[in-house]
Amino acid sequence: MTQATDAAAAARALFTALSDHPPAGLWSAPGRVNLIGEHTDYNDGFVLPFAIDHRTYAVVGIRDDDRIRVASTLAEAPVDVPLDVLDRLFPSVGSPVVAQWAAYPLGVAWALRQAATAGGRTTPATxxxxxxxxDVPVGAGLSSSAAIEGAVASALNDVWGRGLDPVALARIGRRAENEAVGAPTGIMDQMASMLGRPDAAILIDCRSLHTEVVDLGLDAADLVLVVIDTRVSHAHATGGYRDRREACERGAAAMGVAALRDLTVDDLARAERAMDATTFRRVRHIVTEDQRVLDTVRTLREQGPTAIGPLLDASHASMRDDFEISTPELDMAVEAARAAGAIGARMTGGGFGGAAIALTPRDRVDEVELAVASTFDEAGFAPAHVFTVVPSDGARRDE
Incomplete structure (x- = not known):
């Protein structure tokens, strides 16, 4: 069996052990890789992610009472609560009174009920x-959390008859992550997980939520996206991510704009005079990264994927030096991949661990994997997990 069928089968088996009720269906949503555009999403900027062929599966069954029970193959025991106490599970932002893993699916249910109340609709009591x-690696920067949110939101949207579109469900997932879990992320992950397309990335304007499908053309160019999971786990709810977001807010305030999206590269000289050196470096990363996203889209459309390597490389340097979210393992992964023949490479995700990606000719994938293994071994790092990903469909009902 493939990894996907393994995960789907595991969800079915877990449901059989969990419930006395028949399943209503199987839903899934993918993780994502961000091709370029890191930390720009919560600055109202531009991002270019794609959904991957690693997915989270949710089997859902309707009960004959008003309780919600969630179980995961990654947790020892299920969590079971009445629907009408969901509000009390999240008394303040980021302070759930349930295990953190359960805050994701329960947070989605909570956010759906909140949206129903705000819209004047009757909240389902089912x-x-x-x-x-x-099979989305956890802690690798591939948005395993958005995959959970997308699968559960899609399932509950159907069984509760909400009729929300994918963008609205992405908003539900972001609210769950921001307010129930307490991770101050933007909406990129949820949008990518909901809207993915095969062999394409999704250009997202994170202010308007306007999206455009951008063909990647990897198959035609005989290119592969290699993921190098350093196995250095990270967590968005920890302080480093929050510190970067607060620095961006300080920078926008110093420049008198609503968000850093409103600045251009031409504004950077003035910005350097208006703020301390650290805040300026954070601002410079966001402003130049927004421009790199737009340049990458233009380059893909005009020249194809073989021409975007320098933009990926520049993005990594900016995250390493200006935003300071890389790690020695990520830097080594990027350098080793380039030396072994990758066209371009960069860390991806929130940083402080996780994964790098390398855009690689298909006939150089083995060399990249060997180079990473050798350099990590020489440095005394734990072995990295190296695998390829394929741009794939977004959230869907599978059964």
Whole structure:
């Protein structure tokens, strides 16, 4: 079996062990890789992610009471609560009174009910059992959390008859992550997970939520996207991510703009005079990264994927030097991949660990994997997990 069928089968088996009720269906949503555009999303900027062929599966069944019970193959025991106490599970932002893994699916249910109340609709009282399994690596910067949110939101949207579109469900997932879990992320991950297309990335304007499908053309160019998971785990709810976001807010305030999206590269000289050196470096990364996203889209459309390597390389240098979110393992992964023949490479995700990506000719993939293994071994690092990903479909109902 493939990894995907393994995960789907694991979700079905877990549901059988969890529930006495028949399943209503199987839903899934993918993780994502961000091709370029890091930390620009919560600055109202531009991002260019794509959904990957690693997915989270949720089997959902309708109960005959008003309880919601969630179980995961990554947790020892299910969590079972009445629907009408969901509001009390999240008394303040980021302070759930349940295990953190359960805050993701329960946070989605909470956010859906909140949206129903705000819209003047009657909130469904149908209880549900939810069994979750995934083959999206956790802590690798591939947005395993958005995959959970997308799968559960898609399932509850159907079984509760909400009729929300994918963008609205992405907003539900972001609210769950921001307010229930307490991770101050933007909406890129959820949008990518909901809207993915095969062999394409999604250009997202994170202010308007306007999206455009951008053909990648990897197959035609005989290119592969290699993921190098350093196995250095990170967590968005920790302080480094929050510190970077606060620095961006300080920078925007110093420049008198609503968000850093409103600045251009031409504004950087004035910005350097208006703020301290650290805040300026954070601002410079966001402003130049926004421009790199737009340049990457233009280059893909005019010249194809073989020409975007320098933009990926420049993005990594900016995250390493200006935003300071890389790690020695990520830097080494990027350098080793380039030396072994990758066209371009960069860390991807929130940083402080996780994964790098390398755009690689298909006939150089083995060399990249060997180079990473050798350099990590020489440095005394734990072995990296190296694998390829394929741009794929977004959230869907599978059964």
């Amino acid at each position: 209880g549900v059992d939810i069994a979750i399994a995934s």
